[in-house]
Amino acid sequence: TVHxxxxxxxxxxxxxxxxxxxxxxxxxxxxSSPSSPVGMRMxxxxxxxxxxxxxxxxxxxxxxxxxxTSRTGTASPVDVENNQNHDITGGRDHDDDGxxxxxxxxIEYLSEGLRNVSHGSLMRHEFAYVMGQLRDIRxxxxxEEVLLNSDDCIIVRHECGEALGAIGAxxxxxxxxxxxxxxxxxxxxxxxxxxxxxxxxxxxDQISNSNNHVPNQNSNSNNHV
Numbered sequence: 637t638v639h640x641x642x643x644x645x646x647x648x649x650x651x652x653x654x655x656x657x658x659x660x661x662x663x664x665x666x667x668s669s670p671s672s673p674v675g676m677r678m679x680x681x682x683x684x685x686x687x688x689x690x691x692x693x694x695x696x697x698x699x700x701x702x703x704x705t706s707r708t709g710t711a712s713p714v715d716v717e718n719n720q721n722h723d724i725t726g727g728r729d730h731d732d733d734g735x736x737x738x739x740x741x742x743i744e745y746l747s748e749g750l751r752n753v754s755h756g757s758l759m760r761h762e763f764a765y766v767m768g769q770l771r772d773i774r775x776x777x778x779x780e781e782v783l784l785n786s787d788d789c790i791i792v793r794h795e796c797g798e799a800l801g802a803i804g805a806x807x808x809x810x811x812x813x814x815x816x817x818x819x820x821x822x823x824x825x826x827x828x829x830x831x832x833x834x835x836x837x838x839x840x841d842q843i844s845n846s847n848n849h850v851p852n853q854n855s856n857s858n859n860h861v
Contacts, residue, residue: 657683660741667745667763670754677759681746685766688742691735743770747778750792757789764792768799776803780811783825786818794824801832804839804861836861 657663658680666672666680749755750763764782767775782788783796797815800808812829819825839861 657687660684660687660738663687664741664745667749670752670756670759674759677749677755678762681749681759681762681766684742684746685769688739688770688772691739739772740774743767743772743774747775750778750782750796753788757791760789760792761795764795764799768795768802771803773803773805773807776800776805776808779803780808783815783829784811784818790822790824794828797825797828797832801828801835804836806836806840806861809833809836 663680663684666676667684669677672680746763746767750760750767753760755763760782764779767779779796779799783793783800785793793815797812800812812833815829816826816833843861
């Protein structure tokens with residue numbers, strides 16, 4: 637299946653710019669080749685992020701439609717202008733299994749890019765950043781691996797620590813603590829990991845406080861904040 641979608645940038649009330657995302661095979665090729673121009677690889681990384689998020693957007697819109705129908709007995713009206721305010725519109729047949737596979741491919745390609753030192757520190761830093769923005773615990777393994785590699789670039793490792801904090805997987809806390817303990821003379825690493833842990837614990841406190849004040853409200857996950 638060739639997945640294509642459009643990205644809408646609303647400049648003002650009168651002007652909306654539309655960009656068509658390249659197929660994922662072309663994005664993979666760009667990410668896989670360290671000899672590709674930096675701009676091409678950078679755009680590919682962010683297109684992959686948008687492709688990933690497009691799957692979640694489809695699900696969110698389906699849930700809203702189902703909720704509206706269950707409340708009113710009628711389908712919700714289509715608001716074209718509102719759709720154009722979103723970063724992404726569909727253009728794909730919705731398929732849960734297909735979406736899961738697509739998201740796994742996005743994570744796989746970004747992981748391969750992060751591991752490939754031939755991309756250089758700048759690009760690998762961006763790959764780590766994008767993985768953090770996905771907020772998907774399946775990204776944690778490679779981020780933790782690079783963070784703990786003392787032979788790797790400090791800039792890249794620092795971004796991996798930030799990305800783990802953004803994802804907020806509780807199982808990453810011991811890894812972040814290990815990075816703090818093993819890098820006492822590298823403030824770029826231990827300060828970042830300290831901030832990530834503090835952010836994750838703050839989020840846990842927020843969830844705990846919310847659960848204490850709202851009867852029968854359960855958090856979505858016991859290992860993700």
